[in-house]
Amino acid sequence: MFLYKLYRYKRSLFALAVAGCLIQLVIFYKQGAVATPFFNYGMYSEKILSKDQYEIYKVYVNGELLKGDDYSIQEWDKIYVPVYMYYAKDTTNELMIEVRNRLLLKLQLKGLEADNRYFENREFNDEAFIEWYAAYLCGFSGHSSQNIRVIKQNYQWNGQQLLPADSIVLFQYRQ
Amino acid sequence: MEWATTATGRFHSAVSIPAIAYRQQTKVIYMYLFVSLLLCADRWWNGMLLSQLQPAFFVTPMNVTAWALMFTGIHELFMNNQPACLFADLLLVAFPVMYTLLHIKQYAKAKIMLGGCMLVFNFVYAQCYTLYPSNSIEGHIGWMLFPVVLMCHRLTDFSFALQVIRFVFLFFLATAGVWKIRNGGIFNPGQMSGVLLLQHSQLLATAPSSFLAEIYYWLISHPAVGYLLYLAATLLELFFIVGFFTRKADRWLLLLLFIFLITDILVMRIKYWEIMHLAIPLFFSRSDLFAIADKTSK
Structure with a gap:
C-alpha cells in the first residue's frame, strides 16, 4: 500500500499525506464549501430534472x-x-x-x-x-x-x- | 562488464538503475514542458490567457482558500491592469521552460527553488484567474499540484511525488463516478435530459435550428439514450478505481481519459484538457522511475 511505503520512507511525508486525506474527508463531509486544492468533483452528480x-x-x-x-x-x-x-x-x-x-x-x-x-x-x-x-x-x-x-x-x-x-x-x- | 536488472525486467549493460531512472525523470520533465506549452497555446488561441480576459471584476466563490487569498487583495492586482496580467502570463509560459533548462544543466538547488516558486505562482494564478469570468477552479488542479513533483530533485522523492500526482488524478475521476451514486444522479432516468437543458440552454435558445441544437434536442427527447450516455460516463469514471490497486491498467486508463475528454467536448461542450498535467505519471507508471519508490520502501 502506498501510504505504508511512504511511512517506511519518510514519516514527515506520510504525515502530510494523511493530513491531506483528512482534509479531503472533511470536504467530503461538509459538501458545498471547498478549500483549494481539496475539491468535490461532483460533475452533475445531483439529481437534475428538466425545469419549466x-x-x-x-x-x-x-x-x-x-x-x-x-x-x-x-x-x-x-x-x-x-x-x-x-x-x-x-x-x-x-x-x-x-x-x-x-x-x-x-x-x-x-x-x-x-x-x-x-x-x-x-x-x-x-x-x-x-x-x-x-x-x-x-x-x-x-x-x-x-x-x-x-x-x-x-x-x-x-x-x-x-x-x-x-x-x-x-x-x-x-x- | 556490469549488468543491472531493472524493475521492468530489461537488462542494461554498465548503466545503473538510477542512471536509467534519471533519463526517465528527464522525460517526465520534457513531457511537463510539452503539456504546459500546449495548454498555454490553447489558452492563447481561445483568448483565455489572463491578459486576454482583461479582468475587471470578480465573484467570490465558496472556497475557504480563496477567501484566505482574497484577504491579501492580490486578486485586485490583475483587475484593469494589463501589464500585471501580461507579466503573469509570461511567467506561466516561462517557468516550465526555465525549469527544463535548470534540469538539463543539473542545477539542483535552483531547480528546487524554482519548483517552489511555480507551486506558489500557479496556485495564485489559478485561484485569481477563476475569480474572474473564466472557468472553474477544479480544472486547474494539474497546474497547481504538479510543481510538487518539480520540487523533488532526489529520484526517490521524485518517484513518490509522481505517485501522489497519479493518485490525485485517479481520485479526480473516480470520485466523480462515486458522487453520481452518492448524490443520486445515476438513479434519475431523466438525468441527462435535465443536464443537457441546463448546460446548453443558452445555445438552444439562441440557435434552435443549428446542427448542435438538433443533436441536443434529440438526446433530450430520448431520455433513455441520454441516460445510457450518463451511465456510460459514470461507469467510465468508476473504472478509474482500478488504478488504486494496480498500475498495469494505466495505458487503458489513459485511453479512457482521452475518450472522456473528447466526449465531454462533444456532448457537454466542456474542455477539461487543463487536467492533463495530472495524467503525466500514467505514461511512466511501468518505468523504473516508479519502481524506485517501491524498492526504497522494502
Missing part, C-alpha cells in the same frame, strides 16, 4: 443576435459568462461574506469579519461594466461596438423545445 423555465442571456450586436453555434466553446463562454457573473456578483459576494463570517466566528478569528475591502467590487458599477463589456466583446468577436443590447429572457420548456417568454433589457450600449 430557463433564464437566458441574449446579446445583440448591431441588431444581430449572437448565436451559440457561431462561436467556439470558450468564445461562447466569454460572451455570456461575464454578463451573468456581473449581475450575480453583488448577491453572491454578500452571501459569501456571510458564510465566511460564520466560519471566522467558529474559528474565533475576531476582527476579520469587518474586513471586506477585497471582497466587494462595488466601484465597478453598471456604467463601468457596460464600457468594459463592449470593448471586451468587440476585442475578441471581431464585431464593431456601435450598438450592443443585452436582454434577459425567460424560456418555457414545453417538453419538446424551449419557447421564448417575457424578457427585460439589461442594458443598451451605443457608441
Whole structure:
C-alpha cells in the first residue's frame, strides 16, 4: 500500500499525506464549501430534472443576435459568462461574506469579519461594466461596438423545445 | 562488464538503475514542458490567457482558500491592469521552460527553488484567474499540484511525488463516478435530459435550428439514450478505481481519459484538457522511475 511505503520512507511525508486525506474527508463531509486544492468533483452528480423555465442571456450586436453555434466553446463562454457573473456578483459576494463570517466566528478569528475591502467590487458599477463589456466583446468577436443590447429572457420548456417568454433589457450600449 | 536488472525486467549493460531512472525523470520533465506549452497555446488561441480576459471584476466563490487569498487583495492586482496580467502570463509560459533548462544543466538547488516558486505562482494564478469570468477552479488542479513533483530533485522523492500526482488524478475521476451514486444522479432516468437543458440552454435558445441544437434536442427527447450516455460516463469514471490497486491498467486508463475528454467536448461542450498535467505519471507508471519508490520502501 502506498501510504505504508511512504511511512517506511519518510514519516514527515506520510504525515502530510494523511493530513491531506483528512482534509479531503472533511470536504467530503461538509459538501458545498471547498478549500483549494481539496475539491468535490461532483460533475452533475445531483439529481437534475428538466425545469419549466430557463433564464437566458441574449446579446445583440448591431441588431444581430449572437448565436451559440457561431462561436467556439470558450468564445461562447466569454460572451455570456461575464454578463451573468456581473449581475450575480453583488448577491453572491454578500452571501459569501456571510458564510465566511460564520466560519471566522467558529474559528474565533475576531476582527476579520469587518474586513471586506477585497471582497466587494462595488466601484465597478453598471456604467463601468457596460464600457468594459463592449470593448471586451468587440476585442475578441471581431464585431464593431456601435450598438450592443443585452436582454434577459425567460424560456418555457414545453417538453419538446424551449419557447421564448417575457424578457427585460439589461442594458443598451451605443457608441 | 556490469549488468543491472531493472524493475521492468530489461537488462542494461554498465548503466545503473538510477542512471536509467534519471533519463526517465528527464522525460517526465520534457513531457511537463510539452503539456504546459500546449495548454498555454490553447489558452492563447481561445483568448483565455489572463491578459486576454482583461479582468475587471470578480465573484467570490465558496472556497475557504480563496477567501484566505482574497484577504491579501492580490486578486485586485490583475483587475484593469494589463501589464500585471501580461507579466503573469509570461511567467506561466516561462517557468516550465526555465525549469527544463535548470534540469538539463543539473542545477539542483535552483531547480528546487524554482519548483517552489511555480507551486506558489500557479496556485495564485489559478485561484485569481477563476475569480474572474473564466472557468472553474477544479480544472486547474494539474497546474497547481504538479510543481510538487518539480520540487523533488532526489529520484526517490521524485518517484513518490509522481505517485501522489497519479493518485490525485485517479481520485479526480473516480470520485466523480462515486458522487453520481452518492448524490443520486445515476438513479434519475431523466438525468441527462435535465443536464443537457441546463448546460446548453443558452445555445438552444439562441440557435434552435443549428446542427448542435438538433443533436441536443434529440438526446433530450430520448431520455433513455441520454441516460445510457450518463451511465456510460459514470461507469467510465468508476473504472478509474482500478488504478488504486494496480498500475498495469494505466495505458487503458489513459485511453479512457482521452475518450472522456473528447466526449465531454462533444456532448457537454466542456474542455477539461487543463487536467492533463495530472495524467503525466500514467505514461511512466511501468518505468523504473516508479519502481524506485517501491524498492526504497522494502
